[in-house]
Amino acid sequence: MTPEDYFGVLEHWLALEGEAERARMALRRQMRSQRDVESTGETLVSLQMSDHKTGLAGRLLLDFVKPHGDPLPMNRLKVGSPVVISDWSDASDEGIAGVVSRRKHNTIQVATEQWPAGSTFRIDLSPDETTRRRQLAAMAKAQVATARTGRLRDALLGFRPIRFTDLPDVRFLTDLNPPQQDAVRFALSAQDVAILHGPPGTGKTTTIAEVIYQAVARGERVLACAPSNTAVDNLLERLVAIMPNVLRVGHPARVFESLRGHTLDELVDADPSTEVVRDMRRELEHLMRAASKKPRGREGFRRKGELYAEAGQLRGQIRSLERSVIRSVIDSSDVVCTTTTIDDELLYDQDFDLVVIDEACQCTQPSVWQAVLRAERLVLAGDHCQLPPTVLSDEAARAGMKESLMQSLVEREGDSVFRRLVVQYRMNETIMNFSSEEFYDGTLIADASVRSHQLSDLPEVIESELTTQPIEFIDTAGAEFDEALEPDGQSKLNPKEANLIIRLIHEFLDAGVQPEQIAVIAPYAAQVRLLRSRLELPELEIDTVDGFQGREKEVVLLTMVRSNDRAEIGFLSDTRRTNVALTRARRKMIMVGDSATLASHDFYASLLKYFEDADAYKSVWQYGDV
Numbered sequence: 001m002t003p004e005d006y007f008g009v010l011e012h013w014l015a016l017e018g019e020a021e022r023a024r025m026a027l028r029r030q031m032r033s034q035r036d037v038e039s040t041g042e043t044l045v046s047l048q049m050s051d052h053k054t055g056l057a058g059r060l061l062l063d064f065v066k067p068h069g070d071p072l073p074m075n076r077l078k079v080g081s082p083v084v085i086s087d088w089s090d091a092s093d094e095g096i097a098g099v100v101s102r103r104k105h106n107t108i109q110v111a112t113e114q115w116p117a118g119s120t121f122r123i124d125l126s127p128d129e130t131t132r133r134r135q136l137a138a139m140a141k142a143q144v145a146t147a148r149t150g151r152l153r154d155a156l157l158g159f160r161p162i163r164f165t166d167l168p169d170v171r172f173l174t175d176l177n178p179p180q181q182d183a184v185r186f187a188l189s190a191q192d193v194a195i196l197h198g199p200p201g202t203g204k205t206t207t208i209a210e211v212i213y214q215a216v217a218r219g220e221r222v223l224a225c226a227p228s229n230t231a232v233d234n235l236l237e238r239l240v241a242i243m244p245n246v247l248r249v250g251h252p253a254r255v256f257e258s259l260r261g262h263t264l265d266e267l268v269d270a271d272p273s274t275e276v277v278r279d280m281r282r283e284l285e286h287l288m289r290a291a292s293k294k295p296r297g298r299e300g301f302r303r304k305g306e307l308y309a310e311a312g313q314l315r316g317q318i319r320s321l322e323r324s325v326i327r328s329v330i331d332s333s334d335v336v337c338t339t340t341t342i343d344d345e346l347l348y349d350q351d352f353d354l355v356v357i358d359e360a361c362q363c364t365q366p367s368v369w370q371a372v373l374r375a376e377r378l379v380l381a382g383d384h385c386q387l388p389p390t391v392l393s394d395e396a397a398r399a400g401m402k403e404s405l406m407q408s409l410v411e412r413e414g415d416s417v418f419r420r421l422v423v424q425y426r427m428n429e430t431i432m433n434f435s436s437e438e439f440y441d442g443t444l445i446a447d448a449s450v451r452s453h454q455l456s457d458l459p460e461v462i463e464s465e466l467t468t469q470p471i472e473f474i475d476t477a478g479a480e481f482d483e484a485l486e487p488d489g490q491s492k493l494n495p496k497e498a499n500l501i502i503r504l505i506h507e508f509l510d511a512g513v514q515p516e517q518i519a520v521i522a523p524y525a526a527q528v529r530l531l532r533s534r535l536e537l538p539e540l541e542i543d544t545v546d547g548f549q550g551r552e553k554e555v556v557l558l559t560m561v562r563s564n565d566r567a568e569i570g571f572l573s574d575t576r577r578t579n580v581a582l583t584r585a586r587r588k589m590i591m592v593g594d595s596a597t598l599a600s601h602d603f604y605a606s607l608l609k610y611f612e613d614a615d616a617y618k619s620v621w622q623y624g625d626v
């Protein structure tokens with residue numbers, strides 16, 4: 001295989017993914033019932049604009065809410081998602097493009113260049129053409145690159161050996177355990193690429209932050225990326241705690257006071273020449289509003305055209321002034337944090353001594369080349385035993401698009417290219433052991449601080465079997481807890497399992513556990529929606545496995561949903577999803593499921609045996625009527 005062959009395959013995957021995204025959007029645009037369209041999780045309708053302002057580069061920042069400030073329904077519109085805003089009362093309105101720039105439980109903010117038409121709006125997740133264009137451009141460059149990028153490409157693709165220097169001596173800033181220290185030295189010894197494998201709770205982010213600190217201490221500049229804005233913010237939070245000169249480019253998903261001062265928007269805003277830009281922006285907003293009014297007659301259309309032209313010119317001036325401020329802010333930072341979808345216009349010709357990609361196993365291969373192009377050396381961190389990247393096109397997924405570059409390197413190069421962190425600081429040992437044996441060759445070690453911690457150690461929690469036993473499986477086999485298909489939907493739910501989960505939650509609350517210490521995790525969105533509609537405890541989180549990756553809670557209740565006489569388990573057969581679910585709890589994990597459906601699969605048969613051996617297996621019959 002040549003680089004041409006490799007990038008040809010990636011290009012084909014991107015084309016398939018584009019087709020799948022467009023087909024999905026077209027399907028949603030045909031649905032007119034609010035319930036149907038919103039249950040896809042990719043569209044919000046019947047929205048009102050509650051506020052607007054002008055942001056960086058003259059973009060409009062528009063806030064949308066539901067009538068009466070109602071919470072937004074469960075949705076997959078994340079900060080950074082490309083969207084289309086259109087008129088909800090006019091099915092023919094094609095709408096305008098934007099990007100989600102902020103999200104709260106009842107507000108969604110979109111950054112856009114134009115003012116949308118209408119008075120009630122719908123927001124649709126849209127095919128991500130901009131990202132695909134950027135990825136294709138980066139791949140085209142990488143394919144023909146020579147010198148530094150050519151060498152790195154060839155090492156990544158297996159055309160030349162991956163090189164390391166001797167392990168350096170390091171004076172560590174943070175208190176790292178020996179495997180973490182070893183991983184930092186290893187990462188610093190990479191001449192091409194090194195991988196940090198971080199199983200759940202093993203301090204991957206802590207370790208990466210130290211790698212970045214050490215690189216900066218040697219006078220290097222670092223680009224720190226991750227596939228989602230949330231993951232970038234997690235890393236940013238760690239970095240700003242240990243070094244001053246860190247810059248966040250893009251839309252932060254979380255707006256912490258401590259992080260805000262590091263965003264490009266704020267730093268540019270604090271620059272003295274931005275005062276002038278502010279006046280120009282006000283004028284721009286004025287022009288855009290005037291131009292968006294319905295034109296009357298020919299004169300009206302002519303005037304509208306003029307206003308748009310004037311606005312365009314003004315936006316150009318704002319951009320060039322801002323660009324010079326932006327460049328000076330970027331040039332003077334040691335570390336730049338951004339998602340892997342890099343805004344090439346903002347980062348123009350910046351190259352970095354070290355590029356770190358966190359959550360690299362959530363990155364498709366086309367999505368890493370923008371970052372690779374800017375790297376002298378690369379560090380990938382993640383866990384290929386947890387969820388792979390999301391790919392919409394079944395054909396692309398079957399062809400291999402879910403295999404990340406990190407996973408393919410680990411499989412090709414073996415131990416020589418990675419170091420695994422093995423001491424974990426989250427789970428009681430009994431919660432950890434099954435995952436450790438199945439996914440990490442039995443190498444995980446629970447740190448003494450968590451090894452035998454239990455729920456009853458928490459203040460005000462009453463000691464009982466519920467609060468001292470770390471794991472439990474409640475078997476619904478034979479009790480007719482049948483799964484169902486969500487009405488009008490594709491997703492699955494299990495109402496009786498939901499009943500049992502609610503009952504268990506009340507037992508925890510009665511035992512003195514706080515709602516914010518509990519999470520319910522389900523593999524299916526329909527079960528999440530059902531439980532959310534039935535529980536009025538805003539502090540208690542209910543989410544899908546995919547939505548909960550990277551998080552932890554003291555107590556986690558898992559509702560497995562699948563229960564049928566065909567032993568059909570759908571996407572539970574991707575055991576990496578179950579690995580994520582099983583490794584979120586710190587002190588107590590209860591799984592509710594149907595052993596008759598699950599146990600026909602080897603993985604679940606050994607999981608059930610693990611519960612049995614730990615004396616943690618119960619039948620739902622013990623609970624009487626649910």
Ligand SMILES: Nc1ncnc2c1ncn2[C@@H]1O[C@H](COP(=O)(O)OP(=O)(O)OP(=O)(O)O)[C@@H](O)[C@H]1O
Nearest residue numbers: 175176177198200201202203204205206425550551
């Ligand atoms: N060497 C250490 N000594 C003590 N505590 C540590 C150490 N390393 C990490 N921790 C703690 O372990 C917890 C998990 O760390 P961190 O968030 O870095 O893990 P992670 O592997 O990135 O997590 P995830 O599973 O979400 O990927 C944090 O509370 C952190 O403070």
